[in-house]
Structure formats: C-alpha cells, structure tokens
Amino acid sequence: MHRSVLRILSALLLIGAVATALLYRDQLDIAALETWVNGAGAAAPLIFIGLYALATVLFLPGAVLTLAGGALFGPLWGTLYNLLGATLGATLAFLIARHLAGDWVQTRAKGLIARLIQGVEAEGWRFVAFTRLVPLFPFNLLNYALGLTRIRVLPYLLASLIFMLPGALAYTYLGFVGREAMAGSEGLIRNGLIALALLAAVAFLPRLITRLRQRPMLPVEELKRRLDTGDQDLLVLDVRTPEDFVGDQGHLAEAVNIPLEHLPDQIEALESNLERPIALICRTDRRSAQAAALLAGRGFAQVQVIQGGMTAWRAHGWPVEQAHAQAN
Incomplete structure (x- = not known):
C-alpha cells in the first residue's frame, strides 16, 4: 500500500513538472542558455547533456536543443553531446514509466492493447531501432510508452543511441551552420551544402528502412x-x-x-x-x-x-x- 501511494505521488509530481515545463516552454531562451553553458568552462558539456536529458523527460522540444548543441560545440562534439543527452533522457523516461506504471499496465492490458504490446515486445530492439530511424510517434511520448513494455533496458538504450545518430548528426550540423552564418564564415556555402546533404539523407532513411523491412516475395x-x-x-x-x-x-x-x-x-x-x-x-x-x-x-x-x-x-x-x- 505504501509503495502504491508513493508511486501515485511520484506520478502526480511528474505530471505537474511536465505541465509546468510545457506552460513555460515559450520562454525557453536559447541565447541565455548558450551564455550560461559557455560560462561553465570545462563542465559545460556535462551541464548541456544534463539539461538535454531533463528537457526530454519534461516533453520539451529536443530539436531546439540539438541546434543549440551544434552552435555551442561544433558538428563533432555537438553531435556526441546531443546524442548522449537525448539517449540519457529517453532512458530516464523509459525507466520512470516502467517504475510508475509498468506492472499496472502489464496486468490490466486486454484485447488489442495487450496484443499490440506483445507485438512490440517480440520485435524488441528492432522496434526501437525502426521508430528511431522512422519516427511513427512523438519522440518524448514514445520513450514513456516503450517503458510500459517488457523490452529490456540495455537493448533499448543501445538501439536508441545507435539509431538516433543520423538525425542527431544532421540537425547538429544545421545548428553549426547557423552559427557560421551569423559569424560570416568563409566556409558558409560549403558547410551549408553539407548540412543540406545530411538532411536529405535523413529524409531518405524512412524509405530505405521501409525497403529493407520488406521481405522477398513468397512463391x-x-x-x-x-x-x-x-x-x-x-x-x-x-x-x-x-x-x-x-x-x-x-x-x-x-x-x-x-x-x-x-x-x-x-x-x-x-x-x-x-x-x-x-x-x-x-x-x-x-x-x-x-x-x-x-x-x-x-x-x-x-x-x-x-x-x-x-x-x-x-x-x-x-x-x-x-x-x-x-x-x-
């Protein structure tokens, strides 16, 4: 009984935090964030990763932070920090959902919902990989939804880390190009073309993955x-x-x-x-x-x-x- 009450209170606290974050998300000042992170010195990457993870848990838009990561840290390190922050936040949301409601959903799921959960569990890490490359559901919501299944934590984490890489690289580079444009860099055209190529590759991935998932014809x-x-x-x-x-x-x-x-x-x-x-x-x-x-x-x-x-x-x-x- 005590554990149930604690879980209910934790869920209410989470809902309140998410609601507050969404209510004030328009006041997210990226310029102030960049100034603050730049002033953190050697701790800046860790602070940024932590903020990205927290934003993911609280349903804040990750694309804005990904662009900021590219502007702050450049295409290489920015991609790494963005990817780590997104993976950490996705894993935290996954674990929170599992702790708060995983058992409750597993024991009460019936009919279509139960069969859908069983199908996702049977696919396991492959389902995670597919949804990371071909987003079918909003990223933040999907993290919590997958926590309600019995997919194991380590395969979930690794699939998220690996298969979010293409998108992270493309949007990080776009943020880097934006910073170069503001600075009037001589390599702006070259970097812009690279960013466009990366975005085109990410846009093409869903079709490629769809083709790979199709099996040969059955005689x-x-x-x-x-x-x-x-x-x-x-x-x-x-x-x-x-x-x-x-x-x-x-x-x-x-x-x-x-x-x-x-x-x-x-x-x-x-x-x-x-x-x-x-x-x-x-x-x-x-x-x-x-x-x-x-x-x-x-x-x-x-x-x-x-x-x-x-x-x-x-x-x-x-x-x-x-x-x-x-x-x-």
Missing part, C-alpha cells in the same frame, strides 16, 4: 504448403476490390479482404498483427507490392507478397471460393 507454392499444413498464425490479406474478390478468379478460403484503397484507414484495426506473418495477394502482385510498402512503413515486421497472386494460384488449378468473406 504461391509455399503459400499452398503453409495453408495445407494448417498454419494458424498466417494472415492472408487479399487487397483486391470487393468486386474482384468475389469475381471470376474467386478468392482463397482463408483470405480476408481489405482493398488497397481502404488499407490506410484500416491500419489501426490491423495493429494487433504487427508481428504476425502476413501474406498479401491480389490478381498478380502489383497491388500487393503497394500494400506491402504501406504496411512495412507502419511497422509491420513480417509482410510478404504472394508472387503471381491469384493468377498463379489459378494456374495450378487449386480450389477457390466465390462467397464473400468479411474482414475481422
């Missing part, structure tokens, strides 16, 4: 084998139109029909299948490929396109159905 013969063996874990998702689903080609008895056009609106309903093997099928494999890119970009880990689609299935003479199957 239709392998799909038949898995269905014949009663693979209950496999979700067969037919992304044709409803008319095609019940049309001349028919559909697989095990298939669920969600047309490609409706898939973005159905993502939330499918989130319980984040770690479940999903076989995408259409008339050939073009619509399935588009659906696979969409699902991979939203964190689905085991998505495969059926090579040749229903056309290949029918070429083998295997059975199909024409009656409509409702999506779950």
